[in-house]
Amino acid sequence: MSDDHTHVQEFFGARAADWDTRFPDDGPVYAAAVTELGLREGDRVLDAGCGTGRALPPLRDAVGPSGVVLGADLTPAMLEAAVRAGRDRVGQLLLADVAGLPLRSESLDAVFAAGLVAHLPNPSENLRELARVVRPAGTLALFHPIGRAALAARQGRRITPDDLRAEANLRPLLSGSGWRLASYVDEDSRFLALAVRLP
DSSP states (O other): OOHHHHHHHHHHHTTSTTHHHHSTTOHHHHHHHHHHTTOOTTOEEEEETOTTTTTHHHHHHHHOTTSEEEEEESOHHHHHHHHHTTGGGTSEEEEOOTTSOSSOTTOEEEEEEESOGGGOSSHHHHHHHHHHTEEEEEEEEEEESSOHHHHHHHTTOOOOTTOTTSHHHHHHHHHTTTEEEEEEEEETTEEEEEEEEOO
């Protein structure tokens, strides 16, 4: 396992038990972001870097009982917290790395990824792997419940020009990884970049 993986697992593993109680009001903004994915009954969707699975219930609501909802995360403690919250009842949880997903190519309609981009050790390769598992014209939502400026303020830092989530950086990163950026919102109340899988 790379040092990047170890760092991510240590960071999130130490915070998993009280993660949901630290951010108790995020539910509605998660549900709103899922709505913007445009999922339909019967669709197959992955929550990449699902953490405690907060997006899984609205994803299940969007695809209905005939759809497939998967949640993949690298940190066992986060998946254990998802199980304690009962979210394994609305989606299948996978201990998996987005660098090499145990999924067939073009097997999904969409990917939802909350707070994931900043933790990717190889963003271009990792986004290419997400593109691999999504059908052409499928969608990707890169989401965070608060915008870049609000998140930086919360963390006591400044936004730097090399921030991957800046539109000027994200657009070419996505296009070089099999995606086309379709819409971009960066407000204090949310960050949501929607992309479409290229043919």
